[in-house]
Amino acid sequence: MAHSAPQPHATPPELIRNFCIIAHIDHGKSTLADRMLQETGVVEQRLMRAQYLDRMDIERERGITIKSQAVRLPWAVVDEDGRETAHILNMIDTPGHVDFTYEVSRSLAACEGAVLLVDAAQGIEAQTLANLYLAMENDLAIIPVLNKIDLPAAQPEKYAEELAGLIGCAPEDVMRVSGKTGEGVIELLDTIVRTLPAPTGNADAPARAMIFDSVYDTYRGVVTYVRVIDGNLTPREKIAMMSTKATHELLEIGVISPDPVPSKGLGIGEVGYLITGVKDVRQSRVGDTVTTATKPATEALGGYKDPRPMVFSGLYPIDGSDYPVLRDALDRLKLNDAALVYEPETSAALGFGFRVGFLGMLHLEIVRERLEREHDLDLISTLPNVVYEVQLDDGTQVEVTNPSEFPGGKIASVTEPVVRATILAPSDFIGTIMELCQSRRGTLRGMDYLSPERVEMRYTLPLAEIVFDFFDMLKSRTKGYASLDYEPDGEQEADLVKVDILLQGDTVDAFSSIVHRDKAYPYGVMMAGKLKDLIPRQQFEVPIQAAIGARVIARETIRAIRKDVLAKCYGGDISRKRKLLEKQKEGKKRMKMVGSVEVPQEAFIAALSQDGGGEKAKK
Numbered sequence: 001m002a003h004s005a006p007q008p009h010a011t012p013p014e015l016i017r018n019f020c021i022i023a024h025i026d027h028g029k030s031t032l033a034d035r036m037l038q039e040t041g042v043v044e045q046r047l048m049r050a051q052y053l054d055r056m057d058i059e060r061e062r063g064i065t066i067k068s069q070a071v072r073l074p075w076a077v078v079d080e081d082g083r084e085t086a087h088i089l090n091m092i093d094t095p096g097h098v099d100f101t102y103e104v105s106r107s108l109a110a111c112e113g114a115v116l117l118v119d120a121a122q123g124i125e126a127q128t129l130a131n132l133y134l135a136m137e138n139d140l141a142i143i144p145v146l147n148k149i150d151l152p153a154a155q156p157e158k159y160a161e162e163l164a165g166l167i168g169c170a171p172e173d174v175m176r177v178s179g180k181t182g183e184g185v186i187e188l189l190d191t192i193v194r195t196l197p198a199p200t201g202n203a204d205a206p207a208r209a210m211i212f213d214s215v216y217d218t219y220r221g222v223v224t225y226v227r228v229i230d231g232n233l234t235p236r237e238k239i240a241m242m243s244t245k246a247t248h249e250l251l252e253i254g255v256i257s258p259d260p261v262p263s264k265g266l267g268i269g270e271v272g273y274l275i276t277g278v279k280d281v282r283q284s285r286v287g288d289t290v291t292t293a294t295k296p297a298t299e300a301l302g303g304y305k306d307p308r309p310m311v312f313s314g315l316y317p318i319d320g321s322d323y324p325v326l327r328d329a330l331d332r333l334k335l336n337d338a339a340l341v342y343e344p345e346t347s348a349a350l351g352f353g354f355r356v357g358f359l360g361m362l363h364l365e366i367v368r369e370r371l372e373r374e375h376d377l378d379l380i381s382t383l384p385n386v387v388y389e390v391q392l393d394d395g396t397q398v399e400v401t402n403p404s405e406f407p408g409g410k411i412a413s414v415t416e417p418v419v420r421a422t423i424l425a426p427s428d429f430i431g432t433i434m435e436l437c438q439s440r441r442g443t444l445r446g447m448d449y450l451s452p453e454r455v456e457m458r459y460t461l462p463l464a465e466i467v468f469d470f471f472d473m474l475k476s477r478t479k480g481y482a483s484l485d486y487e488p489d490g491e492q493e494a495d496l497v498k499v500d501i502l503l504q505g506d507t508v509d510a511f512s513s514i515v516h517r518d519k520a521y522p523y524g525v526m527m528a529g530k531l532k533d534l535i536p537r538q539q540f541e542v543p544i545q546a547a548i549g550a551r552v553i554a555r556e557t558i559r560a561i562r563k564d565v566l567a568k569c570y571g572g573d574i575s576r577k578r579k580l581l582e583k584q585k586e587g588k589k590r591m592k593m594v595g596s597v598e599v600p601q602e603a604f605i606a607a608l609s610q611d612g613g614g615e616k617a618k619k
């Protein structure tokens with residue numbers, strides 16, 4: 001078998017359907033995907049485990065999908081004359097969190113159609129809309145489906161109407177399934193074949209395949225997932241990445257069903273994986289076009305974007321001697337994560353560490369958790385911040401990813417990133433949502449009623465105001481009923497200032513923050529108050545100040561105390577005295593000196609951990 005000549009592809013494009021399932025979080029995408037694996041016989045019943053496709057441990061624990069995967073499902077449909085035609089369905093799983101919108105958009109671009117899945121007990125939510133819009137931008141055919149119809153609380157009639165109104169079809173055309181019981185899943189698979197368009201492409205043109213995912217595998221190096229648009233790819237040929245012009249030898253090519261199976265090639269419309277032996281996912285970027293080196297295509301497929309970190313935070317080992325371990329761990333993680341960027345940074349307060357860029361808060365939490373868990377590190381992270389562009393009076397432009405580097409000179413303007421946010425909620429909450437968005441410097445762009453009691457609100461909001469704790473606030477103010485989705489929408493100028501926190505006149509770099517001028521005072525008061533409680537008394541009085549430049553906006557004072565550990569020891573037990581002194585010395589090791597003030601490391605951890613880490617991992 002291995003010796004026969006490679007064939008361009010096994011499946012003619014007219015027998016292929018490429019689709020994805022798009023849904024709001026928890027509407028049951030993974031459960032339905034599992035059920036499809038089962039119904040198509042790809043995974044045997046006895047081997048089935050929940051969320052078969054989510055392979056990373058963290059994904060399974062958190063019940064979310066971070067990396068997309070593609071699975072090939074054989075499915076035969078029987079026509080009116082009783083003739084059976086075997087088809088190949090490629091199901092491309094998409095990540096479900098705003099941090100990974102770009103990856104979602106590339107996964108969608110690899111499909112001709114989408115199953116739009118909506119929980120029959122919940123109805124349309126913000127991510128349903130956001131994903132639907134992305135699918136429409138990619139010209140996908142949409143199959144509307146209500147899931148969880150087995151639930152007693154399901155209201156299929158009501159939500160079929162809502163969904164039909166949204167995409168402009170008849171309520172009867174909305175399919176009804178249960179990923180749990182399997183009801184309706186066979187009909188859905190048939191509908192995918194019957195209604196989604198088959199892929200088209202030019203078989204004779206130079207090969208073009210789009211990368212929609214790439215993952216690092218310890219044993220095999222980078223595994224790149226592609227969808228072939230034109231031409232074909234065969235093993236052992238040289239391929240080129242169009243964005244970097246780098247060439248690699250194609251060591252293996254194959255399909256996932258549900259484990260990787262090598263094939264003799266991939267042709268038009270086919271979805272599969274490539275292995276070239278490269279060790280770094282940066283050499284195989286999502287959105288890039290793969291072509292052959294011998295007969296390269298001249299034009300790359302559209303839509304490629306470099307991953308751009310949106311949130312930065314300083315990561316420092318609690319034990320300073322772990323710095324090399326942290327560096328190696330980041331180097332290792334980078335192989336698997338093209339969006340991760342970092343550079344060494346030193347903080348007077350925290351020592352040696354790294355300034356790390358993330359796609360968003362979930363990405364930050366995942367990276368931090370992996371560093372701590374897989375590399376046994378204890379880390380302090382500084383308050384996360386977004387990226388600011390500062391224009392100085394002399395015309396120079398500075399990109400600020402660390403608040404302590406905010407320039408001190410004459411500033412002409414500061415710009416911050418903004419997002420376009422979609423909030424869906426019961427209409428009773430319109431007032432409270434408007435209030436919240438206003439307090440976060442939001443601008444209302446539009447509002448639509450999806451039904452008399454459900455409203456969609458569209459806002460422009462500064463990223464810095466939404467990325468940290470906004471979702472929690474929104475949830476608590478709407479009794480959990482609101483859903484949120486957002487996407488980057490450029491930059492805006494804003495009246496932003498840097499607030500420094502000073503201990504006895506010395507700035508503590510780790511506590512500097514860039515905030516809107518109106519919020520500078522509350523931030524200063526909050527930080528000064530918090531530090532007053534966290535820092536133990538010293539032998540002298542310590543003023544804590546919050547300042548914008550040279551202007552102090554808030555102040556607290558830690559009163560002096562003479563700490564005499566020996567006072568407790570009456571009698572002349574010298575060894576006991578020595579022991580106590582030793583103990584005090586131990587304690588001092590974990591103290592950081594800020595100027596002449598001793599600050600216990602715990603104070604930094606406590607002061608930094610209470611804000612900022614707010615957004616829950618799951619949305």
Ligand SMILES: Nc1nc2c(ncn2[C@@H]2O[C@H](COP(=O)(O)OP(=O)(O)OP(=O)(O)O)[C@@H](O)[C@H]2O)c(=O)[nH]1
Pocket residue numbers: 023024025026027028029030031032063064065096147148149150151177178179180181
């Ligand atoms: N009763 C019922 N529960 C379901 C059904 N489908 C999914 N669930 C449950 O709904 C919850 C969410 O399902 P998932 O499949 O993890 O949802 P998901 O959309 O893949 O979630 P993410 O991957 O986190 O986006 C789980 O507790 C499932 O057991 C269904 O048809 N009926």
